[in-house]
Amino acid sequence: MSSSTSSTQYYEAEVNPLCLCRIPTLARKRISWTDDNPGRRFWNCRMSMTRKDCGFFDWLDPELNEHYKLTLLRLRREADGTALADARMKLASAEALIAKLKLKLGDVK
Numbered sequence: 737m738s739s740s741t742s743s744t745q746y747y748e749a750e751v752n753p754l755c756l757c758r759i760p761t762l763a764r765k766r767i768s769w770t771d772d773n774p775g776r777r778f779w780n781c782r783m784s785m786t787r788k789d790c791g792f793f794d795w796l797d798p799e800l801n802e803h804y805k806l807t808l809l810r811l812r813r814e815a816d817g818t819a820l821a822d823a824r825m826k827l828a829s830a831e832a833l834i835a836k837l838k839l840k841l842g843d844v845k
């Protein structure tokens with residue numbers, strides 16, 4: 737079975753396929769965020785990234801055209817930047833709170 741045939745089949749059915757483990761289990765659906773396949777869903781073995789990984793892998797979504805890939809990558813970069821700015825603001829307010837508490841502790845002593 738070619739991977740494009742099975743990908744199309746899974747895309748339509750969206751039923752978890754069985755992996756290739758000695759005792760096959762339902763594959764896990766994941767989302768790729770690599771530069772080559774941003775936002776593209778795929779199936780892989782539940783034991784992936786471990787010694788027990790059977791190596792099962794198949795795309796759920798068809799490959800995106802360059803326009804959508806670049807758009808998703810740009811949105812990901814923007815989201816990363818927003819998340820970083822949010823984290824910096826939270827850190828700054830946490831540091832301000834710590835400074836205030838230290839002052840209060842100094843008053844108690």
Ligand SMILES: [Zn+2]
Pocket residue numbers: 755756757761781782783789790791792
């Ligand atoms: Zn497996």
